[in-house]
Amino acid sequence: TPRQSRHRSQERADRTRELVIEETIRCIREEGFAAASTRHIIERAGVSTGVVQYHFGDRDGLLTAVIEHAIATLVTSINDLADKVEGITETDKRMAALADAAWETFLNPASMTAKEILIATRSLRSALAIEQLANLQP
Structure with missing residues (x-):
């Protein structure tokens, strides 16, 4: 059962991480980039500051995670597109x-x-790993 407990904990952590990313997306879409402070996103998501620090480090880490999420979604969509056509x-x-x-x-x-x-910010562009963008190449 300790293994099951770790598995459930990881699932919960993954859901929480996804919740914060999705709430960040909603916040920026609804209120604009300027409104997307860490504090505001935390309030909207109903999580603690520690959750954001644990999963993302800081606001730049959270914004980078949103971009990574978008790239992963794009790659999946492109792969699905090949099947559709x-x-x-x-x-x-x-x-x-x-x-x-x-x-x-x-x-x-x-x-x-x-x-x-x-x-809105050029500083994140350098934070993105080349490998992330390379996923789009194939």
Whole structure:
């Protein structure tokens, strides 16, 4: 049972981390980047300062996690896109499906928030590892 307890603890930690990321996305989408202070996000998410420090270190770490989340979502969406258009043989229908999927992917809240973060602060760009962006290449 100690193993199960650790497993449950990890699941809870993962859910909490995801909650803070999602709340950060909602905060920035609803109120703008300037309103997304650590304190405000903590209040919105209903967590403690220690949760943010444990999972992200500081605000820049949290914002970087949002960008990483958006990149992971983008990679998944692009991989799913290949499956969606695989059976479409007509060029016009295939291009329309690709265009629709691209709009859907780039207009999702995580992607829009990541773009807003990157526009608002250049300091995070250097914090992103090249490997994260390299995931988009294939």
